[in-house]
Amino acid sequence: MSERTAVGVIRRRTPGARALRVLLYAVLFAAALAYLLPLVVMVMTSIKPLSEITPGNLLALPEAPTLAPWIKAWGEACTGMRCEGVGGYFWNSIAIVVPAVAISTMVGALNGYALTKWRFKGSELIFALMLFGCFIPFQVVLLPMAQTLGWLGLASSRSGLVLVHVVFGIAFTTLFFRNFYVAIPDELVSAAKLDGAGFLRIFWRILLPVSAPIIVVSVIWQFTQIWNDFLFGVAYSGHDTQPVTVALNNLVNTSTGAKEYNVDMAAAMIAALPTLVVYVLAGKYFVRGLTAGAVKG
Amino acid sequence: MSALEIQHLCKDFSSTQVLKDVSLAIDSGEFLILVGPSGCGKSTLMNAIAGLEPVTSGKILIGGEDVTWRTPAERDIAMVFQSYALYPSMTVRGNIAFGLEMRKVPKVEREQAVERVADLLQISHLLDRKPSQLSGGQRQRVAMGRALAREPQIYLFDEPLSNLDAKLRVEMRTEIKKLHQRLGTTIVYVTHDQIEAMTLADRIAVMRDGQIQQLGTPNEIYNDPVNVFVAGFMGSPSMNFISARLEKDDTTWQLHISDPEQGAELSLPWPVDRVTEAMVACQGQSVLLGLRPEHFAEAGDQRSGHQQAARLEALVSVVEPTGADVLINLGLGGNEVVARVGPDCRVAPGERLALSVDMRRAVLFGQQGGQRLA
Numbered sequence A: 001m002s003e004r005t006a007v008g009v010i011r012r013r014t015p016g017a018r019a020l021r022v023l024l025y026a027v028l029f030a031a032a033l034a035y036l037l038p039l040v041v042m043v044m045t046s047i048k049p050l051s052e053i054t055p056g057n058l059l060a061l062p063e064a065p066t067l068a069p070w071i072k073a074w075g076e077a078c079t080g081m082r083c084e085g086v087g088g089y090f091w092n093s094i095a096i097v098v099p100a101v102a103i104s105t106m107v108g109a110l111n112g113y114a115l116t117k118w119r120f121k122g123s124e125l126i127f128a129l130m131l132f133g134c135f136i137p138f139q140v141v142l143l144p145m146a147q148t149l150g151w152l153g154l155a156s157s158r159s160g161l162v163l164v165h166v167v168f169g170i171a172f173t174t175l176f177f178r179n180f181y182v183a184i185p186d187e188l189v190s191a192a193k194l195d196g197a198g199f200l201r202i203f204w205r206i207l208l209p210v211s212a213p214i215i216v217v218s219v220i221w222q223f224t225q226i227w228n229d230f231l232f233g234v235a236y237s238g239h240d241t242q243p244v245t246v247a248l249n250n251l252v253n254t255s256t257g258a259k260e261y262n263v264d265m266a267a268a269m270i271a272a273l274p275t276l277v278v279y280v281l282a283g284k285y286f287v288r289g290l291t292a293g294a295v296k297g
Numbered sequence B: 001m002s003a004l005e006i007q008h009l010c011k012d013f014s015s016t017q018v019l020k021d022v023s024l025a026i027d028s029g030e031f032l033i034l035v036g037p038s039g040c041g042k043s044t045l046m047n048a049i050a051g052l053e054p055v056t057s058g059k060i061l062i063g064g065e066d067v068t069w070r071t072p073a074e075r076d077i078a079m080v081f082q083s084y085a086l087y088p089s090m091t092v093r094g095n096i097a098f099g100l101e102m103r104k105v106p107k108v109e110r111e112q113a114v115e116r117v118a119d120l121l122q123i124s125h126l127l128d129r130k131p132s133q134l135s136g137g138q139r140q141r142v143a144m145g146r147a148l149a150r151e152p153q154i155y156l157f158d159e160p161l162s163n164l165d166a167k168l169r170v171e172m173r174t175e176i177k178k179l180h181q182r183l184g185t186t187i188v189y190v191t192h193d194q195i196e197a198m199t200l201a202d203r204i205a206v207m208r209d210g211q212i213q214q215l216g217t218p219n220e221i222y223n224d225p226v227n228v229f230v231a232g233f234m235g236s237p238s239m240n241f242i243s244a245r246l247e248k249d250d251t252t253w254q255l256h257i258s259d260p261e262q263g264a265e266l267s268l269p270w271p272v273d274r275v276t277e278a279m280v281a282c283q284g285q286s287v288l289l290g291l292r293p294e295h296f297a298e299a300g301d302q303r304s305g306h307q308q309a310a311r312l313e314a315l316v317s318v319v320e321p322t323g324a325d326v327l328i329n330l331g332l333g334g335n336e337v338v339a340r341v342g343p344d345c346r347v348a349p350g351e352r353l354a355l356s357v358d359m360r361r362a363v364l365f366g367q368q369g370g371q372r373l374a
C-alpha cells in the first residue's frame, strides 16, 4: 500500500467535481466523528469525578481530571458480592487467552499444513467439515459443552475455558492456514522430502518460517475473539476464574448506591484496551497477512 | 546393471490412466531426456521415480534394488524443479546444506560440500543471500547446487531451464552439459526445448499419452523416427508430411504427388536400395512422405551434394531469411511445405523455384496409424 501525496494526482478540476469532492470529505468527516464520539465520551467520562458527571454535559471536557475511577475500577469496585475491582479478572482473561491463542494457532497451522501438503483420501471432506465449524452458533453447543467439561473434570476451571476456545478457534485458524499454505508451491515440500526431511521437520524448517503474516492474522483474530468472549465466560467459569468481560458485566450491573459512571467507563476501557493495543501494534501486519500471496522463490 | 530401471510402470489418477506400461533402463552416467507434448505424463513419471507419487503397478529399480515402495528420502535421488523450489527462509548456504544436514552429515563435511559445489557453479559470493535476493539464473544454479551437494545416484531435472530467458538458457545448457561430462552423473531430464534435447541427451525418450513412442539416440530420433508422431515432434521447423501414392513400375519405385492447382502430377523416385517389405504391402496405396526442410536444396546448389537428388519446381509463398539460411514456404501437392535453403537464395514470393530433394534421407509412413514404412 503506497501512500500518494496530493501533488501529482490526476483529477478533473471542474467546479462540479470540486463540489462533489468537498461533499465527499464532509461525509467522511461526519462518519469518522460518529464512530469516534463514543470512545471520546468514554475516555472523558472515565477521568471525571462523579460530581462533574451527574449534572454535567456528556461532551463537556473534564475540569478536574482524575485517575481515581481507573484505580477504583481496577482494585476496589464491586462486582457482585466482592469488591476487588476487575484487576484480578483481567489476569484471568490473560491466563485464558494466551494459552488458548497459542494452542489454537499452532493446531490450525498444523492442520492447514497437513490438509494442503499431505493430502489424503477425504482431506477435502475433512476441511469442508471443519469449515462448518465456523458457522455453528455458540448457543447450540452450550449445554453439550457444559456436559463434556463436567465429564472431563474441567468445569469452572480456566483450563476448561481454554479448551472450549481452542475447540472453537481451530475451525477459523485451520481455514486461515490452509488458505495460506495452499498458495505455497508443493514443490517446496517435494524438494524437502527428497532432501530427507519428514512431516514435522518440513513444517518447522520450511513452512513455519514463512508463515509470519498468517500467524499474525490468526493471533489477532483469536485474541480478539477470546478476549471479547462473554457467553462461554459466563457459562463455564467459576467465581475465581471469570474473565474480565464477565466481571465488567457484574460491575456495571451491581446496584448498590449511586451509579458510578466514571468507574464503569474506566472498567470498560480496561476490558477493551488489550484488543485495541494488539490491533494498533499488529494491525498493519493483519491487513498485509490477509492479502499476502505465496512466497516467491 | 542399470543405474535406473523402470519396468511396466502404470499410474492412474482416479479413473484416468496417465502412465501406461512404461519401461526403460538407463546406464550409469547416461543422460536421458524425456520429451513429449504437455500433459503426456513426463512430470508424473519423474515424480514416480522420485517416490513423490505412489505408482499403480510396475517396478522401479535403482542400482538393481527395488525401490518401488521406498520413501523419497530412501531413494538417493535429487531433483531440480522448474520453479527451483528453493527454501525461501534459508540462505543459499542453508539451501545447499539442508539435504546433508537431514542425512546427519557432520558440520565440517557439510561446509566442505557447500564450498565444493559453490566453486563448481561459481556461486561462492552468493552463499549468504536469501533466494529472494537472487536473479533467475542464480536461483537456477543454487537449485543445481542443492542437488549436486548430496552426490546422489540419480539426478532428475524437470524443465529446469524453462523459466530463464533465451540467452541464459543457452548458457546454462552448455554448463549442464559440461557438468555432466565432468562428473559423469546419471540424469533424467524433462524438456520442451528441441535443441536442449538434441544437444544434451545421450538418449531421448519421446512420450505421448503416457507411453514411450521411441527411445533412442538423438540421431536415431531425428533421422530414423518410428512413426509420424516422433518425426513431427522433433525438429524445428518440423518435418513436412506430403500425401503421395506409392507406385512400382518394373524396377523403380515412384511417389506420385497430385497437384490440384497444376493439374499435373509430380513424381519423385524412391531409392531402390531403401525399399522395404512394408512398402511392398502398400504398393498402389496412399502413403505419407516425410521430408525435413533441410532435405531440400536449391537446384544447382553445390553445398547440398545431392547427387542422386530428385528435381522439382514449386511456387514460393513466403520467404523467411534467418541469417544462417533461408526458410521458404512452398506449395507442393496442395500442401504447404517448408524448405531450408542456402542464405544466398534470392527468390521472391510468387516466383517458382527449382529445388532438389534428397530422397536418400526421406522417410515414408503409412497413411493409417502413421507407422514407419521405410
Ligand SMILES: Nc1ncnc2c1ncn2[C@@H]1O[C@H](COP(=O)(O)OP(=O)(O)OP(=O)(O)O)[C@@H](O)[C@H]1O
Pocket: B013, B018, B036, B037, B038, B039, B040, B041, B042, B043, B044, B045
Ligand atoms: N494429481 C493429479 N491428479 C489428477 N490428474 C493428474 C494429477 N497430476 C497430473 N495429472 C494428469 O496427468 C496428466 C499428465 O500430467 P503431467 O504433469 O505428468 O504432464 P507433463 O507431461 O509433465 O506435462 P507438462 O509438459 O505440461 O509439464 C495430465 O493429463 C494431468 O492432468
Ligand SMILES: [Mg+2]
Pocket: B042, B043, B044, B158
Ligand atoms: Mg510437467
